Amino acid sequence: MIELVACDMAGTTIDEHGDVYVALARCVEEIGVETTPEAVQEWMGADKVEAITALIQAGGGAASPGIVAAAFTRFKELLVEFYAANPPVALDGVEEAFRTLRGQGVKVALTTGFSRDVAEHLLASLGWSVAAPGVEAGDPGKVLDAVVCSDEVPAGRPAPHMIHRAMERTGVQDVRAVIAAGDTVNDLAAANNAGVVAVGVLTGKLDREALAAHPHHHILDGVKDIPALLSFPN
Incomplete structure (x- = not known):
């Protein structure tokens, strides 16, 4: 049972409304690292710090603790903005x-x-x-x-x-x-x-x-x- x-x-x-996909991609792209929809999809459902780290590395960036922390903070800021504009x-x-x-x-x-x-x-x-x-x-x-x-x-x-x-x-x-x-x-x-x-x-x-x-x-x-x-x- x-x-x-x-x-x-x-x-x-x-x-x-898929805003987590957009926020995840954008927070990485804003530090100068390219992403792809396929790469972002691979990390859906995962811990977002782990996802950001992996996406930065996949794009050839340096995933130092400081850079990852800053990107994660930006990810959360973007989500707040997106959710305010288009509530879940x-x-x-x-x-x-x-x-x-x-x-x-x-x-x-x-x-x-x-x-x-x-x-x-x-x-x-x-x-x-x-x-x-x-x-x-x-x-x-x-x-x-x-x-x-x-x-x-x-x-x-x-x-x-x-x-x-x-x-x-x-x-x-x-x-x-x-x-x-x-x-x-x-x-x-x-x-x-x-x-x-x-x-x-x-x-x-x-x-x-x-x-x-x-x-x-x-x-x-x-x-x-x-x-x-x-x-x-x-």
């Missing part, structure tokens, strides 16, 4: 799916390549927050049981640490009782590395063929379909 569903944020549960919204059916899952006793967690400060700002804009332990989905905003950010673990995706940290925070012990859902290759890799059920969703940039080319258990149209996968009626 599934006890925990851990979902990525941008592109999986939240439509932020919950993807279709996601909140309802979260409430259905929690109503059936399944814990819901978000894992993200964003740092805690970025994630908290994003969640606040949506009105999402973490419910107290044992509290079901009564308050409309209390749709989560845990949020884990990449700056809270030793390494971001494709490492399994965020999924395992979500298990720790929700008291789930068996990896076989966990679904991890995401819209990127790194999301699937992290799920497989964690030993959980790997679910790809088609609400991001990759189509079914691109996701299905990587190890997975299910490919769904979106997180909204997870309750049906578990035979829970919405």
Whole structure:
């Protein structure tokens, strides 16, 4: 029986209009390093400091700690600007799916390549927050049981640490009782590395063929379909 569903944020549960892609590319390009859409896509779902470091190196730049830190600061500034101009919204059916899952006793967690400060700002804009332990989905905003950010673990995706940290925070012990859902290759890799059920969703940039080319258990149209996968009626 599934006890925990851990979902990525941008592109999986939240439509932020692809602004994270633009911000990631621009913060690197502004220091004089060229990027490509393919290179940026490769690092989607990963810790953003790790992504910036890799993109600078791939472009032939010097990824010194100071340069990476400055680029990361600029990345966060750009996201604030973009999100203010075009606010992120919950993807279709996601909140309802979260409430259905929690109503059936399944814990819901978000894992993200964003740092805690970025994630908290994003969640606040949506009105999402973490419910107290044992509290079901009564308050409309209390749709989560845990949020884990990449700056809270030793390494971001494709490492399994965020999924395992979500298990720790929700008291789930068996990896076989966990679904991890995401819209990127790194999301699937992290799920497989964690030993959980790997679910790809088609609400991001990759189509079914691109996701299905990587190890997975299910490919769904979106997180909204997870309750049906578990035979829970919405």
